[in-house]
Amino acid sequence: MSRYPYVREVSPTTWYFRAPRYMRYMTREVTSIFIGIFTVIMLVGLSRLSEGQAPYEDFLAALNNPFSVIFLFLALAFALYNSFTWFNVAPKAMPIQVGEELMPDIVVAGGHYILWAILSVVILIWAGIF
């Protein structure tokens, strides 16, 4: 062992500023904060729904302020980033083997994108957007 072993300094709090790919990773990590908060908003909405019409409509009215509009707009942007990055790695995370061969990446990722588009359209039609 050498007398002065080389210890590379890595800051536990600022390491991700060192390279763009670390920043992209951390951007994806941050999406969990927005989606986590939105999940709690969904829970509160369902709770108000179970209490009756007036509490539920108060909940919808309470959403109508600049802070929640800004939050939901950011949450939508981060959720889209989360979806794109998730589907792009799907061929690596969920490889599908057919016989001896793995299905091509484009087929696995493309399948996810098609399913995503179908489900999004179904949800928006159900909600009466179109």
Place this chain on the structure above:
Amino acid sequence: MAKSNKPIIWGAFAAGGEAVSLVAPAIILLTLLAAIGRVPPGLSYEQMHSFAAGWFGKLVLFAIVFLSLWSQAHRLRITCFDFGLRADGLVATLFYMLAGAASLWLILILGNI
């Protein structure tokens, strides 16, 4: 053979990641429309209540919220670590307990609709 809780945690994490990626943008968009005062017909009390009152709606809502809770709890734990909060045991306990409590609350809510 050594036993590990990893497959169970990872199962919920992966299923949650998939479910959230597929439906979150559309659901957040609907909520955003409600927030700017243009409540979509689907988010009205009548349609939401009749949806959540049926077993199919309950199943869908339970699956989305339950899977998202556990997926986000797991991801927030990793996010804390990545931002330099290295008390992983404490952070993991806190987030999984919150997800567990929220899951129980979700079951009670859906049972009451």
